[in-house]
Amino acid sequence: MSTLTHKGVTGRSIAEMYKLAAERYGELPAFAKRLKSCVFQPVSYSDLYDYGLFLGTALIELGVKARDHVALLSDNRVEWNIADYGILLAGAADVPRGTDVTNQEIEYILNHADTEVVFVENKRLLERVIALMPKLEKVRQLVSMDSQCPPIEGVLNLKGLIEKGRELREKGDRQIEERMNAIDPEDLFTLIYTSGTTGTPKGVMLSHANMISQVESLPFSIEPNDRLLSILPVWHSYERIFQMIAISSGCCTYFTSLRSLADDLKTVKPTMMASAPRLWENLYLRILKNIRESHWIRRGLFHTAYFCSRMVKGSVFFLQGKKIDLKGRNLFESAGLGCFHALRAILFLAPYIALNAVVLEKLRQIVGGSFKGTVSGGGALQPHVDEFFNYIGIPVQEGYGLTETSPVIAVRTTQKLVIGTVGPLYKDTEVRILDLNTGDILYPNPSNQNEGRGLKGEIHVRGPQVMKGYYKSPDATEKVLRDGWFNTGDIGIFTNNDCLKIVGRSKDTIVLLNGENIEPIPIESKICESPLVDQCMVVGQDQKQLGALVVPSIEVFQAESVAELSDRADIRDQIAADIRRLVSRENGFKAFENIQEIALLPKAFEIGDELTNTFKIKRHVVEKRYFSVILGLYP
Known part of the structure; x- marks a missing residue:
């Protein structure tokens, strides 16, 4: 990748950038979805923008106002980008999340974000959202993104909304142009929810100006003849900015998956891609x-x-x-x-x-x-x-x-x-x-x-x-x-x-090798519910899986000191089994939050050493002191 100033299209807002990209790149392919092995179906910049105009027009007719928050529950697919275009061109901001979202997250995020309209990728997820509707305070309209999904009373279809918008524009409806022109660079572009230190998601507010600055400051060149392969979750800010840079540059983004990646590398012959350490x-x-x-x-x-x-x-x-x-x-x-x-x-x-x-x-x-x-x-x-x-x-x-x-x-x-x-x-x-x-x-x-x-x-x-x-x-x-x-x-x-x-x-969030962000405090609290455990600290930064450093209970095991317990394999196995029982799917934890390995420490955490005066763990101190022990959890 040569170090050159980015020369793609930009604008005062991402919506304006989408418009200018359609004008400059026209019939060039913008995105391509995988139909079957070695076969991709592209959608052009012109068509993508038109679909966005149609959808945005229909959303305005549906009552979506400028600066509203519209939820987008979907993984990587062309329909995601069409929905994204429509929401942004209508002057609203999206609230994206993947299909692995939990019911608790759906309820919290949709309520906290004040969303009224929700796009949903498939029938399975749609059924979950419908079941939660009594708890969703402001949601008034669901939209299915799957054209194969059977009709459900009260649920609109993405394809139907696009056709509705097409009809409105053919009749002269131009409200969407007014919305686009009224977007201020400081207006909200997206609201991305990320976990906080208590485990409660926090809504990160990113503006159009934030994203435009990322596109304009790209320190290497991407050309229209480049081919990008998309494998990271599109609702993550990293994959998303990569896709916006691709749109700005006029190249095509091909959607792939871990299952088909090896074949698609040979078929697409990508010149560039956003990636995570786990892949390499x-x-x-x-x-x-x-x-x-x-x-x-x-x-x-x-x-x-x-x-x-x-x-x-x-x-x-x-x-x-x-x-x-x-x-x-x-x-x-x-x-x-x-x-x-x-x-x-x-x-x-x-x-x-x-x-x-x-x-x-x-x-x-x-x-x-x-x-x-x-x-x-x-x-x-x-x-x-x-x-x-x-x-x-x-x-x-x-x-x-x-x-x-x-x-x-x-x-x-x-x-x-x-x-x-x-x-x-x-x-x-x-x-x-x-x-x-x-x-x-x-x-x-x-x-x-x-x-x-x-x-x-x-x-x-x-x-x-x-x-x-x-x-x-x-x-x-x-x-x-x-x-x-x-x-x-x-x-x-x-x-x-x-x-x-x-x-x-220096802060608590653990990022696994695959990019999953995990808050250790709720997990540690659950582990410490075990009578066998006095103290613990979850580890796993930049590793494939979580592990835990555990101080066993000398009372339960009737020992004189912690040190005499640390080398006991039978005690380690007993504690590990209890942790597996506590930190489990049945108790609301995700698979990547499971503790795979533990190590028993020879001494308890003490105030002024491993603990603050308020009994919070000084993680950087513990990680330095037990560096070799932590390494031993990941052979």
């Missing part, structure tokens, strides 16, 4: 498995090719300033290392060129052969996986952000491909690194060496992408957003390469 870890393991099971000659060729690639690219990265620099190398050190890396690159260049063409090029075909790159987000990319793909020539960049920042704060580019970091800051974004204990500014601070580069602290950001706040939650907003500065809750370092490195979290 799985692909990495699959490649290594195939290599282990191959003939010894092929194994030897691969290992030789990869070694040569590491030598050459590792040295080239250093010479280009792409090796992470936390302490600040002096001129003498840089000169010496520069000579070493120049010689090493020259020494291995010839075998690398030969083996790259013979061996590594075949590996690159696994992503279709036309891949320019991907941005991995939603969790940390494991360093060995990061290095592997970049060294074999599959450019996996890493980005960083949150729903509250629309989402991108920083992202690596070809010019700033510093492995181990999430790259330089997005355009017009400011960052502060604050001391975790005192709150003092560590970076940028002229009184510190290198202005504080290399110092670890809490990341605070300010920029055009920062949210308006949490909907109807001023106290929660005040806790994280002051004077335009948003407290990310993450711990990081600003490097001497002017890149951001994420090293941990």
Whole structure:
């Protein structure tokens, strides 16, 4: 991905951007849905915009007012984008969620967001929403997005609404143009609900201006002939901004799934995609498995090719300033290392060129052969996986952000491909690194060496992408957003390469490798209901699954100290079984919230050490102290 200024269409609002994209790109394909293996059906920019106009016109006729909130319960599909167009062109804001939404979330979100109209993907989810209608205070109209769904009394159909809007426009209805022209950049674009520290979802308010800033500041180029593969949930802010960038750029987005991904990579031959770490870890393991099971000659060729690639690219990265620099190398050190890396690159260049063409090029075909790159987000990319793909020539960049920042704060580019970091800051974004204990500014601070580069602290950001706040939650907003500065809750370092490195979290949310956000406190509270458990802390940041550090009850097990219980496998098994009983689907927990492994600790958490004065766990202290124990949960 070359580092170029984005040249796609934008506008004062996303609605205006949609209009300009239709005018510029016309009959070019905007989205393509998978009909069957190797067969995709595209919808053009012109048709997509027309469908949006028709639907938006029908929504206005239905009583949807400017700045209303319209719910959109659906996974990735072309109909999602049509509904999105219609809602936004009508001057309303959407409230998106996937089909895995729980009944409790449906009830809370639709009531809290003041939604009156709800789009629902399929019959199964529609039946769940209908059953909840007595509890949905303001919902007055459901819309089925599935054309195959049998008619249900009182439920409208997406296709029928589009036809209704077409008829209204043929009769001269032009209210939607007035709505579009009246959209202010600060108007709400979307209301995305994300879990809070108590487990109650918080509505993140993102404006049109927030999203336009993300599109306009794209640090690499995407062209109309590019092909994007969509696999992440479209209601997540990361996948969504990627799709809006695609619309702005005039390229086509193809919808895929984990089941069909391998086939679709070969069929679509994507040039780019938004991705999550889990995808690359799985692909990495699959490649290594195939290599282990191959003939010894092929194994030897691969290992030789990869070694040569590491030598050459590792040295080239250093010479280009792409090796992470936390302490600040002096001129003498840089000169010496520069000579070493120049010689090493020259020494291995010839075998690398030969083996790259013979061996590594075949590996690159696994992503279709036309891949320019991907941005991995939603969790940390494991360093060995990061290095592997970049060294074999599959450019996996890493980005960083949150729903509250629309989402991108920083992202690596070809010019700033510093492995181990999430790259330089997005355009017009400011960052502060604050001391975790005192709150003092560590970076940028002229009184510190290198202005504080290399110092670890809490990341605070300010920029055009920062949210308006949490909907109807001023106290929660005040806790994280002051004077335009948003407290990310993450711990990081600003490097001497002017890149951001994420090293941990200061707030409680755990993000699994697949991007699932989990609040540990409700899980910990449930675990501590067990009489066998005195204290516990849930772990799993950037891992596949959750684990728990447990302090067993010395009273129940009649022990003199916790230490004498920590090595007892029978006690560990007994506690693990009780945790499985408590943290279960029957008790309202999702599958990814289950505790898969536990470790018994040799001492209890104490105030002033692992606990605050109010008995809250100092997670970063526990994680540092029991780092090796936590690693042992993930062999």
